[in-house]
Amino acid sequence: MTLLEIDGVEAGYETGQVLFGVDIDVERDEVVSLLGRNGAGKTTTMRAVVGADVPNVRSGSITFDGHDLLATPNYQIPRLGLTIVPEGRRCFEDLTIEENIRLGANHVDDPLPMASVFDQFPELDEMRDRPARNLSGGEKQMLAIARSLVANPQMILLDEPCEGLAPYIVRRIESIIEEISQERNVTVLLVEQNVAVALAVADRHYILDEGRIVEVVSTERLREDETLRQEYLGV
Amino acid sequence: MSGDASQTESTQRLRDALADGRLEQWRVPLGLLALVVFLRPVIGHEFLLNYPPFANTILVWMLFAASFNVLLGYTGLLSFGHGMFLGFGAYGAAIGLTRFDLPFTVSAVIGLAVAAVVAYLIGRIIAQRGEIYFAMLTLAFAKAAHFIANQNYGGLTGGSTGIVGVLPSWIETERGVKYVAAGGFQFDWYYLLGAVFVLAALAIWQIARSPFGRSLVAVRENEELARAVGIDDKRYKIWSFTFSGVFAALAGVLYAINNQGSSLSTLTVETSGDIILMTVLGGANYFFGPLAGVFVWLFSEEFLIEFETLVLPLAEYPLVRIELGGLLSYWQFFLGLLFVISVLVAPREGLWGLFRSGIGGLYDRVRGVRE
Numbered sequence: 001m002t003l004l005e006i007d008g009v010e011a012g013y014e015t016g017q018v019l020f021g022v023d024i025d026v027e028r029d030e031v032v033s034l035l036g037r038n039g040a041g042k043t044t045t046m047r048a049v050v051g052a053d054v055p056n057v058r059s060g061s062i063t064f065d066g067h068d069l070l071a072t073p074n075y076q077i078p079r080l081g082l083t084i085v086p087e088g089r090r091c092f093e094d095l096t097i098e099e100n101i102r103l104g105a106n107h108v109d110d111p112l113p114m115a116s117v118f119d120q121f122p123e124l125d126e127m128r129d130r131p132a133r134n135l136s137g138g139e140k141q142m143l144a145i146a147r148s149l150v151a152n153p154q155m156i157l158l159d160e161p162c163e164g165l166a167p168y169i170v171r172r173i174e175s176i177i178e179e180i181s182q183e184r185n186v187t188v189l190l191v192e193q194n195v196a197v198a199l200a201v202a203d204r205h206y207i208l209d210e211g212r213i214v215e216v217v218s219t220e221r222l223r224e225d226e227t228l229r230q231e232y233l234g235v
Numbered sequence: 236m237s238g239d240a241s242q243t244e245s246t247q248r249l250r251d252a253l254a255d256g257r258l259e260q261w262r263v264p265l266g267l268l269a270l271v272v273f274l275r276p277v278i279g280h281e282f283l284l285n286y287p288p289f290a291n292t293i294l295v296w297m298l299f300a301a302s303f304n305v306l307l308g309y310t311g312l313l314s315f316g317h318g319m320f321l322g323f324g325a326y327g328a329a330i331g332l333t334r335f336d337l338p339f340t341v342s343a344v345i346g347l348a349v350a351a352v353v354a355y356l357i358g359r360i361i362a363q364r365g366e367i368y369f370a371m372l373t374l375a376f377a378k379a380a381h382f383i384a385n386q387n388y389g390g391l392t393g394g395s396t397g398i399v400g401v402l403p404s405w406i407e408t409e410r411g412v413k414y415v416a417a418g419g420f421q422f423d424w425y426y427l428l429g430a431v432f433v434l435a436a437l438a439i440w441q442i443a444r445s446p447f448g449r450s451l452v453a454v455r456e457n458e459e460l461a462r463a464v465g466i467d468d469k470r471y472k473i474w475s476f477t478f479s480g481v482f483a484a485l486a487g488v489l490y491a492i493n494n495q496g497s498s499l500s501t502l503t504v505e506t507s508g509d510i511i512l513m514t515v516l517g518g519a520n521y522f523f524g525p526l527a528g529v530f531v532w533l534f535s536e537e538f539l540i541e542f543e544t545l546v547l548p549l550a551e552y553p554l555v556r557i558e559l560g561g562l563l564s565y566w567q568f569f570l571g572l573l574f575v576i577s578v579l580v581a582p583r584e585g586l587w588g589l590f591r592s593g594i595g596g597l598y599d600r601v602r603g604v605r606e
Contacts, residue, residue: 050463078465090460092453099449106446107465147464 003028003155003187004049004082009060011048018044018055020211024189026155031181031188033198035233036208042191043087045208046159050077050084065154078108083148087159087191089141091132097143098128104147112152120179121146138169145176155187156180162197170197177201195235199223207232263440263522264433270297270526271429284537288412291425293533294432295489296513300525301439302482303510308519308583309443310475311455312362313370316377318506320480323350324487325497326384329398330391339403343488347481354480358473374504381502397498406492413492428489435485440522442478451475516574518585527587532570539566 006024010017018041026032036042048057049064051074062069064082072080083104092100098114101124105111118125121142132143141161148156158177162170178201180186192198198205205222207215209232222229229235274294279287299321306312327346331337337345361372387394402408405417406424413424442448453461454468461468491497500506509532517528577585584592 052459052463073467075462075465075467078463084463086460086463090457092456092460094452094456095449102446103449103453103466104464106450151465 001028002026003065004189005061005063006045006049007061007063009045009048009057009062011044011055011057011060013044013055017058018211019048021060022208022211022213024206024213026187026189028154028187029181029185030204031177031190031202033190033192033202033205034208035192035195035198035205037232037234038193040208041211042193042208043159044211046084046086046157046191049157050074050082075107078104078151078153081152081154082157083151083153083155084157085141085144085148085159085161087163089137089144089161091135091140091143091147093133094131096129096131097124097135100132100143101146101150104150108151110152112150114150117146117150120149120176138165138172141165141169141173142176145173145180149180149184149186153186155189157189157191159191160193161190162192162194170194173197174200193233195222195229195233264437266523267433267436271433275425278534284534286537287425289533289537291413291428291493293530294425294428295486295493296510296529296533297526298432298435298489299483299486300510300514300517300529301436301522302479302486303514304519304522304525305439305442305451305475305479305482307511307514308521308525309448309451309455310472312472312475313366313511314373314476314479314507315370315504315511316373316375316380316507317479317483317510318501318503319373319377319380320350320354320483321487321490321506322380322384322497322502323353323480324484324489325491325494325501326392326398326487327484328488328491329401329497332401332403333398334391339405346488347484350484350487351477351481354477355473358476362472362476363469374507377502377504377507381499381504384499384502392499393497395499397496397500399496399498401491401496403492408495424492428493431485431489435482439478439482443522447471447474512570512574515582516570516577516585518577518583518587518589520583520585521587521591524585524587527590528585531586535566535570 002025004024004026006022009019009022011019022041022045024032024034024045034042034045044055048055049062049069051069051072057070064077064080067080069077069082092103095103101114101117105114118128123139124142124146132140135143145156145158145161161173161177165173174197177188177190181188181201188201190198190202199219199222203219205217205219206213207217207228214232215228217225217228271294275287275290278284278290278293302320303314303317306314306317324343324346327349328339328343331342331345332339335342357373357376361369364372384392385395392398405415407414407416407421414421415424415427443451450461450466450471453464453466454471458468487497487501490501513528513532514525515528516531517526518524577589581588
């Protein structure tokens with residue numbers, strides 16, 4: 001059953017169009033990755049889904065669990081069961097870890113208990129009264145994931161969660177994505193430049209190039225087809 | 236024996252509380268109490284202002300600044316017209332009392348209600364405008380309120396003189412000092428003012444640390460991210476503006492008693508500007524920051540202007556006399572300079588931030604974790 005359906009989305013900024021008809025279907029309980037080079041339109045796609053101020057979506061439709069997202073005020077999207085971990089591991093720096101996570105829980109109808117989230121992130125539990133400002137990059141990323149998870153979503157969008165992090169933290173994040181997907185049955189759409197991460201966690205891969213989906217491939221094909229990786233991802 | 240045991244136990248509890256930060260939650264209530272208890276004797280001391288009633292004025296302005304900081308410090312909205320709400324409180328109380336012969340408390344509540352409704356409506360109109368437009372629109376609304384009060388429609392507001400000589404029936408004055416006289420008791424007005432101040436400031440603090448207040452901080456930090464976690468930022472800004480307006484109006488009600496009426500000066504751009512300067516000077520990042528800003532500002536204004544000759548070490552034992560009259564009459568220039576420096580160095584930290592980091596650094600040196 002399709003949970004998120006992005007259909008023929010064209011979107012852009014004042015400076016010009018970026019997406020030229022993007023189609024993505026994510027089934028319930030899947031982990032799907034969206035791959036592409038810098039400037040391919042990955043983040044623009046994510047922002048279009050969660051209804052950020054920019055880009056402007058010019059045509060197409062985005063449906064989540066039967067709801068038309070383009071007609072939904074963006075602050076109501078978490079209530080529908082769709083949360084995002086934005087790029088740059090953004091947290092509310094002046095608030096403590098606990099306050100950050102509580103914010104994620106306070107604005108939805110049926111959040112997870114805080115304890116259940118802290119159980120999954122023992123590194124955050126140890127310093128829940130510390131302001132997010134004082135955290136390392138990896139800890140901020142954990143916090144951003146915890147904040148979106150506590151809302152008890154059906155689906156999480158992760159925008160480049162491993163960018164610029166040390167290899168052992170990347171592995172930790174990979175295992176968190178697996179836990180979220182397998183133990184909590186949360187559907188995941190992962191935006192990545194790092195093909196290794198996508199190969200490790202995702203079942204299917206959409207490849208975005210110059211604002212269009214050029215390939216939808218399985219993990220085996222992506223692993224084996226070097227020409228494909230060279231052509232669109234440069235690896 | 237049991238006394239010893241319970242003493243040991245309570246000492247242990249204090250240690251535990253200190254260790255896990257439970258005392259932290261008493262920091263603000265105790266700080267506010269200490270402020271009210273010590274402000275008057277300190278201000279009134281003969282070495283300083285030698286005029287205890289000035290502490291009343293300081294408390295009124297402190298409440299005004301704390302209300303303003305709900306908007307600036309917690310929500311990140313800069314209003315250039317906050318004096319308008321101080322005016323609503325002051326005029327509401329004075330108009331009800333003098334023009335309609337209502338009891339003071341009823342007039343005051345009407346003043347607060349008018350402030351709440353107006354703040355909510357203005358908030359709805361301007362909350363979602365960009366920063367600069369928000370600031371300009373607040374200025375425009377405040378100008379309009381000033382104009383209306385100055386026009387004295389129907390003889391309600393008293394025009395440029397305001398409404399003077401107004402006091403509730405339970406306040407008596409004796410040589411400029413106000414007393415509360417009710418039910419056979421008589422005590423200095425400062426204590427009632429102090430009680431209202433502490434309660435109102437605690438309410439503001441409670442709002443700031445509630446989930447609502449934490450959401451305001453989230454909106455201030457990053458509106459887009461706030462929306463992404465499900466916060467309807469427009470609604471939160473409107474309610475922040477409303478709460479801020481109501482507490483400013485409460486400061487206005489206290490102002491009306493303290494100044495025996497309402498003056499047009501509450502509605503001026505200068506009043507709105509002063510409260511911004513005091514808040515930023517003190518440090519918008521902290522609950523006590525704006526309060527410190529008010530103290531420094533008003534104290535300097537009163538103290539330095541009178542301070543013409545510095546006699547060291549004590550007036551009774553003059554060893555050194557320095558004539559400062561010429562220099563200190565420029566106190567606003569020096570405060571302005573201090574303001575510019577504090578904004579350039581750390582715009583949200585202010586004097587209170589400086590004070591805190593100074594104390595923190597000293598503590599670390601004493602503990603030996605810093606050189």
